Amino acid sequence: MSHEKLIYIHPAPVRVWHWLNAAGIVLLVVTGFQIRYAEILNLMPLKDSVSLHNFTGFGVIAAYFLWLFYYLSTGKIIIYFPDPSTFVAKAVKQVKFYGYGIFRGEPNPHVMTPENKFNVLQQKAYLGIMFVLLPAQMISGVFLWKVKGYSDYIHLLGGIRIIDTIHVLFFFFFTSFLVVHCYLATLGHTPLAHFKAMITGYEEHH
Amino acid sequence: MKNLIPTIGIGLAVALACLAAAPMAGAASIENSECFACHSDEGLTRSATEGMNHSRMSEQLFIDETQFNHSVHHNNGIGCVDCHIDITKLDYKQDLPHKKQLDLVNCTMCHEESSNAFKDSVHMKIRGKGITMNCNACHEYHYATRQEALSVTDRTNNGCTKCHNPYQSHDWLPQKNEHFSFVECVVCHVPEAPRHIRLSFFDLMTNKFYSSQEILKILGISESEFRLLLDTDKDDIINVKEFENLELILRQKNVHAIFHAELVAKMHPSVHKINRGQAERDCKTCHSANSPYFDAVTLVLAKDDGSSDHFQVDRAVLESFSLRHFYALGGTRIKLLDKIGFLLLAGGFSVVLGHLAVRIATIPLRRKNAYEAEQSSMQEEVSR
Known part of the structure; x- marks a missing residue:
């Protein structure tokens, strides 16, 4: 491995956000399961899991604003927006790669650069997650944290049952996504390559 | 017929209860209006009576008749002297037509079960610390209303x-x-x-x-x-x-x-x-x-x-x-959400495990392809 093959893809603020967010999401998933299935799970007392869930939730919200501030202030937010004119063709290529080419050892059709680190499928997925699902999860979480305090907004949105349903469905989605995300991260040139890159900031170019 | 027996039983119980209550109600033929003749005066306080009254309950001796008439006791036909049983007659020749110091009202007369429960509560036990808490503290004798409809x-x-x-x-x-x-x-x-x-x-x-x-x-x-x-x-x-x-x-x-x-x-x-x-x-x-x-x-x-x-x-x-x-x-x-959640998780795990299985199964294929690619690149180099 030579240094010429290393590309600085993940700047420090992104890495800090990523790992804060990752730790937060894992804690939220664990405490979330404990809260919803208190009669089955005994990982920790329910009141502690609620407190930890709330505390972690605000940590993830803070990390989100770190992410948002960094990407907006640097203008790099654009990397989350796929080019509509080439999206379909690139998406088909990427799907073919994940579903077929990768098993044959073919190279990834998307070449990662600091300006364009996501493939189109990642762009589309992260766009939805970062701009719709995560904000919805954060807002619904804050409402559930202070049901009485936000009762006017909750009533306006159809009631606590609706807010909870959104929060729970997205909770399951994020849990499922976490599993898939961790697996996809093993699809680098070695299973740990992308994990290392998210620590050092450098992706190895092959 | 089966339903008739309990009905008769309840009827008899009600009749007996009425008979038992009758002496209490009839103990004094004093109408509420007689009490309110004085106690509807807002200025009626213990101090205003210049020590004539020795009430231990409160300074205020005024009873809001309208509010009293909405009370659960009034609505159930309980009059003033049904609770203030030590007032058996009013002597209008006196400035104060009844005793200077009335006995404390004994709610247990009617609310025996509640009273027994209360006796076994922290609110009774605090009497040992010199704090006296009675029914009035929560229920306001004269204005007690039914609680069941309250939020x-x-x-x-x-x-x-x-x-x-x-x-x-x-x-x-x-x-x-x-x-x-x-x-x-x-x-x-x-x-x-x-x-x-x-x-x-x-x-x-x-x-x-x-x-x-x-x-x-x-x-x-x-x-x-x-x-x-x-x-x-x-x-x-x-x-x-x-x-x-x-x-x-x-x-x-x-x-x-x-x-x-x-x-x-x-x-x-x-x-x-x-x-x-x-x-x-x-x-x-x-x-x-x-x-x-x-x-x-x-x-x-x-x-x-x-x-x-x-x-x-x-x-x-x-x-x-x-x-x-x-x-x-x-x-x-909602249990349906659990089922949807399970499907989402199962979907995620299935994709991962399925892909991983194919990835593992195709390791030989990738090795073969990599070997062939290496061979072909070596041949190209040799031919150059």
């Missing part, structure tokens, strides 16, 4: 929060405000007291509860017709479908009513048996599927006198989208 807020304001500030304690309790708003104190503090989820009509536009009369007027039906409208299958339980029907009818009438749900104690003597260290502190008792706290659900039509009509509701309503404005974490969760 959690009104119940706690009329009782516990007169002395206790719940926010100064309960530091262990997450979401204090939510608990204090939706759960009556005694539900946790007297775990053995019967309780129910009380559903009532609430207007989001005016932020007020609908009274029985208002709802019946909107629906254009009488009190007896309400049950028929609600319980279409006549099984005495309002199921999810019937609940949804009611919602639909309200929507058709353009009523902005929601069903406000609270966890409250039923009116039962045992609610007086509050003791230190006996409160429910295990969150799981409430916040888990099939919690007994949600077994009893009642739709309440509140009446002006504080009483209410109760309609039993199927617990499934709490665990459905029919009730959109109440959710007790975990306890009333």
Whole structure:
């Protein structure tokens, strides 16, 4: 491995956000399961899991604003927006790669650069997650944290049952996504390559 | 015939109770109006009587007759001297027509079960510390009203929060405000007291509860017709479908009513048996599927006198989208969401495991392709 093959893809603020967010999401998933299935799970007392869930939730919200501030202030937010004119063709290529080419050892059709680190499928997925699902999860979480305090907004949105349903469905989605995300991260040139890159900031170019 | 025997029994019991009560009521043929001749005077205080009266209860001797007439005691035909039994006659020749110092009213005469429960409570035990707390502290003898139609807020304001500030304690309790708003104190503090989820009509536009009369007027039906409208299958339980029907009818009438749900104690003597260290502190008792706290659900039509009509509701309503404005974490969760969640998780794991399996199975293929590519690149180099 030579240094010429290393590309600085993940700047420090992104890495800090990523790992804060990752730790937060894992804690939220664990405490979330404990809260919803208190009669089955005994990982920790329910009141502690609620407190930890709330505390972690605000940590993830803070990390989100770190992410948002960094990407907006640097203008790099654009990397989350796929080019509509080439999206379909690139998406088909990427799907073919994940579903077929990768098993044959073919190279990834998307070449990662600091300006364009996501493939189109990642762009589309992260766009939805970062701009719709995560904000919805954060807002619904804050409402559930202070049901009485936000009762006017909750009533306006159809009631606590609706807010909870959104929060729970997205909770399951994020849990499922976490599993898939961790697996996809093993699809680098070695299973740990992308994990290392998210620590050092450098992706190895092959 | 089977039903006749208990009916006769109840009839006899009522008759005997009336006979037993008769001597008490007849002990003094003193009308309330005679008492109010003096006690409706707002200026009537102990100090104003210049020591003539030795009341130990309060400085104020004025009784608001209007408010008294709305009290549960008055509504049940209990007159002043039925409680103040030591007043057997009024001597109008005297400035003060009765004793200077009346005996304390003994609520136990009628409320024996409640009294027994109270005697075994922390509120009785504090007498050992020199603090005397009697029924009046919570119930206000002269203005006691029926509590069953009251919301959690009104119940706690009329009782516990007169002395206790719940926010100064309960530091262990997450979401204090939510608990204090939706759960009556005694539900946790007297775990053995019967309780129910009380559903009532609430207007989001005016932020007020609908009274029985208002709802019946909107629906254009009488009190007896309400049950028929609600319980279409006549099984005495309002199921999810019937609940949804009611919602639909309200929507058709353009009523902005929601069903406000609270966890409250039923009116039962045992609610007086509050003791230190006996409160429910295990969150799981409430916040888990099939919690007994949600077994009893009642739709309440509140009446002006504080009483209410109760309609039993199927617990499934709490665990459905029919009730959109109440959710007790975990306890009333919708099971369908669990199934959807399981499918989402199963989908995620299936994709990962499936892809991983193919990845592992195709390792030889990739090695072969890599070897062939290497060979071909070496041949190219050699040919150059």
